[in-house]
Amino acid sequence: MHRKRVAAALAVAALTGGAAAATGPAAAAAPKAPTAPAPPADCSAAYTIEQKLSGGTTWRMCWHYESEAGLVLDKVSYQPKGEAKPIRVLTTAKLAQIHVPYDDGQWEWDDLTGQAFGQGLQELTPGECPGGTIKTVKVPDAFEPSQANVKGLCTTTRSRGHAYRMAGEQANKAWAAQGKDLLVYTVNQVGWYEYITEWRFADDGTISANVGATGSLSYDDYDAGDGRGWPIGKGAKDSATSHSHNVFWRLNFGLDGSSANRVEQYDSVVTPVANGGTPKTKTTRTPVAKELAGDAKAMRWWRMVSATGKNKDGHPRSYEIVPGATTKYPGRGFTRHDVYFTEYNKCEQFASNNLRNCGPGAGRSVDKWVNGQTLKHPITWVNVGFHHIARDEDQQPMPVHWQGFQLSPRDVTAMNPLTPPALADQNGNYQ
Template sequence: MFTSMRFWIISFVIALPCLFLQPAYACTAADDNYIHENFTNGAQWSMCWEFNDDEGIYLTDITYTPPDSNTPFRVINEVNIAQIFVPYDNGQDRFHDVTTYSFGDGIIAIKPQNCANGKLTTVSTMYEDIRGLCQRKVLDTTINSVIGTPSTSEHLLLFSSHQVGAYNYIPEWKFYNNGMIEFAIGATGALETIVNIHNNPDREKKYRKLGWKIDNKTVGVSHVHNYFWRIDFALGDNENDDIVKIVQYKKQGNKIIAKWRDVVVESRFNNKAENNRGWLIQENVNSNKSYHVQPGDSGHRFVGIKKKEAFTRNDLYITKDVACERYASQNYACNNKKQLSDFVQSNASIENKDIVVWYSLSLHHIPRGEESPEMDMHRNSFKLIPKNLY
């Protein structure tokens, strides 16, 4: 009896650190919210999806199994859309689409033909059950036909569609067979803020500076879509030993030299396109397995009102994981930390902590007559590029 009890106590003590090292999975293969995809090259992606009234679909426990392996490699604990902030050029309309307008609950049904050869899943909002999440495997055989060898790019695509006012947003999550990830948000629907300038030359003159005349009677007001993602990385088995590095490429004569620096405290950065800046999240100090945060559409920048919109002042933030720090703006009930800029504490170490990367993209959208009555989709995305996974 005593021996048996001692065995269990010793087993528990040995297992205890593992409980902390390996976070519990939010779903198993038997659950409805489990997503799994096998690819022709032998690779696999698996993850769980969850739903929230604010940000809608978010993904947890994301693992990638390389082509030559049977062991899933954990990449991300959790990723969610952390805000869509849309300030209009008129200076007055400043919409926080995720938190003010229940972006999640605005999810609409996807027609079967828009999820052809895929799987439509029911999402339960506060109000109703909606066939709102499409999971589909996408094939691209371009490389195959160009180089003549049986090489195929495949990815798992997840998307939903959300009505926010006149707008319709389509978040896309793409997981490629080579380990690459792309996060995107497309926007379509109808223009939100249009002003009537009919027979009013003064008003027309004023608003043409703030937008574009879309027909004889109306001007569409320009605006910026600021998209934010919160990515709780966890490379490998231990979520608390990831290393963060920043790289920039500086010109030396005709050469372009990589300069690396470790990031050891909570930090905020701007994407300096002229330096090809990027960030590397590495499994641990002894591993070279890593993901490179490669900035995406970053030609447009928006910096908002000084203190009130301080969250717009940087493009990428690194913090340690604090559960109540979830939205880049209007983040209520979190020790008075209301926006992303509040989450970065000066000199707060991120060593041996679970690391979160916040990344934002901006698009200055100038309306056109061609976008009335409905817009084509304007879409912004960025990539997480794997290094040394296989």
């Protein structure tokens, strides 16, 4: 068998703080604002993650753990400095499938719903969560009314390099700051693979979702031929079978606390100009009123727009979906598109091999759920693929290969949430 048996287990973790450095011309300290009362808790302390980063941004969220999806984040909110209260971003966010078809057609796996992904939560060592906290959580068994305790979820902070840099008016001076992220992650073992499920919440409001595959190549699959594998080891023997990792995420946005968000698609077209002229580019906005299976292409993007909230400039708050590098897998209907927007249905939880019976003719994969319904409560499904053609460097252990996407704030705040006080008046055409 391609998969080795994994024991049931689980865990969760807390968090710790960190500081980002900033340099630049000296500025008078801004008057200290009165301390606002803490917002009411959305969940008990044991299931709360709250972190104030050094730039003044606070992220808050709840979490729970499921036997198939693993870690689920709930009620995610973002409160940059200058905002009186938290801004809700997501109602729930989780993995929705890791689909692994092998190039020789012998094996095809749904690692979440077909391999009990949540059962394989791994115990983390202290060195894997530097500066952070690892908590013990109860992992529900998919088949028995029992639970296992595993120290398996790390919450910490990480530096990410420059948050911004801008030359100052004085020589050899610059406005500059180092950015910080809140990092929340788990590791789940499925067969020979170990998957790092990582969520990063940046002090500038960006959310990054990534899955890193590591562990081992399956020695049971050193049987490839006919261009469907790569030789591993001495000579031309032991050819590891190539395969794909098609990772799906399910996002239930709740911008400003409302499920009635709007989807918009943007496309830009460049018109060449003859006789040495300068090309022109035009961008058009298309409201996505009905369910959609979308394909990423050059100069196309989507955003989820708040139906109720605006920033201090009066612009509707939104989050832009920024897909990462991907290799689209055409072998199945549900992997043929990069983004799906479907109308909310509690039954629809996994992008393929959905475990729940959603009714006659509903189908068990996300492509079957795009039926032209009007989007009143849109659910976003993001698909990022990776075609893994093994190499000698993949042993042993296998270096992590990452795939994922970002949610980038667009008009959530009126200015950069990390703007220094001395530049706070430079909004719009300030000159």
